[in-house]
Amino acid sequence: MIPTSIYSKKSRLKLLIIAVALFIGAATVIYTNVLVAKLSEREQQLIDLYAKGLRYMINAEIDSDNLVFIQEEIIDANRSVPVIQTDENENVIAYKNLDIPEKISEKRKKRLLQREIAKMKAQHKPIEVSYQQEFKNYIFYKDSELLTQLRYYPYVQLTVIACLSVIAYYAFSYSRKAEQNRVWVGLAKETAHQLGTPLSSLMAWYEYLKGSPKFENEPIIDELGKDVKRLEIITERFSNIGSVPVLKDEPLLQVVDNAIGYLRNRVSSKVAINIETEFPPETTAKVNIPLFEWVIENICKNAVDAMEGKGSITLRLVKSNTKGAIALDIQDTGKGIPKTKQEEVFVxxxxxxxxGWGLGLALAKRIIENYHQGRLYVKSSEVGKGTTFRVVLNR
Ligand SMILES: Nc1ncnc2c1ncn2[C@@H]1O[C@H](COP(=O)(O)OP(=O)(O)O)[C@@H](O)[C@H]1O
Ligand SMILES: [Mg+2]
Incomplete structure (x- = not known):
């Protein structure tokens, strides 16, 4: 028995990883927001000083000594925050730190500047600079390139990381699946191969003994024959799992009936096995008989185990909601599967x-979904009442 706790550990680890990722994401966003707030405050101070400088220059005497200082140290020092200075009617007087090409017509330049003013208005209220009640200037400004980039940076970064993680996850799970496939296929091939040699010798012995007068009318020979036949079927199953199986149109009702035959002789008489169909008996579906019989056996064996010796199993061929498909419902009156385990049973x-080895349903699912392109799932189950598995096959 393989402990099931590794699965709950794995899902706990997944939760932990998601929690850590969310935490890092949130921390990044919060931290950058703090930086943005600080930088924004600094730009605000810069622009306030800028406005003060302008106000001083507009109101100062022409020959004031401070003019050069203010021009150089305050007005020219702003190399990052985009500003537009306008008159009362929003006619542009000057602008700075804006990406406006020099060699364009006045008309286009004006249009670009008006657009910038609209953008700036949306961000910040313009600062008013007035000259002794006579006229007014406005200073429009917006966040610097750096601030804007910083504002969006964490989201861009997180999106890129998220995309990368998704790609990595799929790449890993793809390679893990490919590896699992190699193990299933390789092991099955090896088993079929190893069984092959003693089996053919057994078969020869059986033929020899059957023909020998010494064992005439001995029931033992018939039993031996049945066991050899069974071994042959098992070898065929493994060899089919290990190669690309051939699907053929087979009369499904008959295939199901044959598959049940082996079990019927082996379960207690208190377990009733019934087969029902909504279709004409000759209705076909695309199956590989050795593998499909294996699936039915696995599901029915589980059903028998779940009933603890008494109850009934009903196999029913019914219409499927999927177009061009046919469904086989296998219903038992066993102990049922709790809702939370209905997917896990296939792991x-x-x-x-x-x-138990916990491989029966995993194998059945592989056979149906990978080799038959069908579906296998728990259709319904109630604890204490019973379970219905559904196999969907292509017609
Ligand atoms: N018909 C059923 N009713 C109740 N439980 C079921 C049924 N079929 C499967 N299970 C549950 O799914 C588990 C896995 O089944 P399986 O993969 O065949 O492995 P195993 O039979 O070796 O335990 C079983 O141990 C059982 O708990
Ligand atoms: Mg089983």
Missing amino acids: PGYTTKKR
């Missing part, structure tokens, strides 16, 4: 049995 290694 390799999941078992609740003392002597």
